Amino acid sequence: MIKKIPGEIWKQMQFSGHKNLKKKYAISNHGRAASYTESVAKDGNLLNGSLTSGYRTLNLHVENGNGTIYLHREVAKLFCNKKSPKAKFVIHVNHKKTDNTSKNLKWATLEEVSTHQQKSPLKIAYKKRQAARTVGLKLTLAQVKAIKDTINNPKRKLTYKQLATKYKVSEMTLYRIKSGENWGKVK
Numbered sequence: 001m002i003k004k005i006p007g008e009i010w011k012q013m014q015f016s017g018h019k020n021l022k023k024k025y026a027i028s029n030h031g032r033a034a035s036y037t038e039s040v041a042k043d044g045n046l047l048n049g050s051l052t053s054g055y056r057t058l059n060l061h062v063e064n065g066n067g068t069i070y071l072h073r074e075v076a077k078l079f080c081n082k083k084s085p086k087a088k089f090v091i092h093v094n095h096k097k098t099d100n101t102s103k104n105l106k107w108a109t110l111e112e113v114s115t116h117q118q119k120s121p122l123k124i125a126y127k128k129r130q131a132a133r134t135v136g137l138k139l140t141l142a143q144v145k146a147i148k149d150t151i152n153n154p155k156r157k158l159t160y161k162q163l164a165t166k167y168k169v170s171e172m173t174l175y176r177i178k179s180g181e182n183w184g185k186v187k
Contacts, residue, residue, distance in 0.1 A: 002044045005030055010040045011078045015069060017062035025058070029079045031100025033058055033071055054097040072100045082107045089113045095120045131185060138169055144183045151178050 010026045013033075018025065023035040026044070036044040049058045049071065060067040076090040079102035087107035094104055095116075108116065117123060139147070150156050150163060151174065164171045176182040 002032075002034055002040060002046055004041075005032075008032075009079075010034070010044075013069070013074050013078075015060075015062070015074075017067075021060065021062070025060070027071065027074045027078060029075065029102040031056070031071060031075050031102075033074075051098075056098055056100060072097070072105055075100050075102055076105045076107060080105050080107055084109065087112075091116050095122070130182075138173075139167060139183075141186065143167060144177060144186045147174065147177055148183075148186065 005028075007029075009029045011028075013025045013027050023037060025033065025035050025047075026040050027033050033047040033049060034040050034044040035047055036042070047058060049056050051057070052068065052070070056071045058069045058071065060069060072092065073090050080090075084107075086109045089108050089110065089112075091106050091108045091113055092099060092104055093106055096104070147163065147167065150158060158166070160171045160174050163174055173182060
């Protein structure tokens with residue numbers, strides 16, 4: 001028997017192979033999952049699932065499939081409206097991957113996901129730690145200034161590949177320096 005939460009709505013999950021399973025599975029607008037035979041109220045059992053990369057998942061043994069179901073995606077499918085057909089991703093508004101309430105989930109485009117991730121408290125803290133780092137860096141401040149000057153020179157003759165070889169870094173590092181993702185404070 002599942003303890004009721006005021007305002008909680010349960011809906012049956014529809015996924016590939018769900019009809020072949022012995023039990024039925026439902027998810028609520030509060031992000032809780034349950035298995036049942038007759039109904040969630042009568043014989044439902046709450047499922048904890050497991051964590052996969054910080055996201056709550058259910059691992060169901062479904063034929064011809066991997067059986068991993070991400071709960072936040074299921075909640076979004078059943079309880080959140082898509083504003084655009086381009087919105088193919090689900091984001092957690094408060095950046096907490098285990099808070100799968102429907103109010104905390106939103107369908108988003110790839111661009112919206114990228115922008116949202118940059119505002120994550122964990123991402124911001126990481127950027128601060130990286131900016132303050134002084135040990136273990138491949139480049140010196142003088143080298144970064146020289147790279148930026150070279151990249152921004154409209155008459156430069158060196159390609160990114162040649163620059164990367166010269167400074168013994170990857171081309172991606174140079175692109176990150178150019179965009180300001182790495183060494184953004186250096187002018």
